[in-house]
Amino acid sequence: VQLVESGGGSVQAGGSLNLSCAASGMTFTYFCMGWFRRHPGNASESVAGVYNGGGGGGTSYYADSVKGRFTISRDNAKNTVYLQMNSLRPEDTAMYYCAARVRPCTMVTRDYGYWGQGTQVTVS
Numbered sequence: 001v002q003l004v005e006s007g008g009g010s011v012q013a014g015g016s017l018n019l020s021c022a023a024s025g026m027t028f029t030y031f032c033m034g035w036f037r038r039h040p041g042n043a044s045e046s047v048a049g050v051y052n053g054g055g056g057g058g059t060s061y062y063a064d065s066v067k068g069r070f071t072i073s074r075d076n077a078k079n080t081v082y083l084q085m086n087s088l089r090p091e092d093t094a095m096y097y098c099a100a101r102v103r104p105c106t107m108v109t110r111d112y113g114y115w116g117q118g119t120q121v122t123v124s
Helices: none
Strands: 002-006 009-011 017-024 031-038 044-051 059-062 070-075 080-085 094-102 119-123
Touching: 002 094, 017 031, 017 094, 017 119, 031 070, 031 080, 044 070, 044 080, 059 070
Parallel strands: 009 119
Antiparallel strands: 002 017, 017 080, 031 044, 031 094, 044 059, 070 080, 094 119
């Protein structure tokens, strides 16, 4: 299993970024795909997760801190999960990681066995 994130960068507060995570070596539809983030010096925290589609086409969840600002979705044909981040705040600055586990989704870091290398998001 390989997960490769992209789309991070530096933006001003109020701006947007769209993260992508391309998965390979797995039957993508069997997996819950999650996004986590880690602030410097802190433990990872769950941001969002989705399986079998998002945006009304499947089951997704969000951390309270990002509800209404972030949207998770997945394209099963492309084995890719996305995280659209709008109205970004300085406190969203973190390394963002894509993770996978056989469904169902949880918000617990240790439940996920597959991780990407991370992509940095910096909001100033």
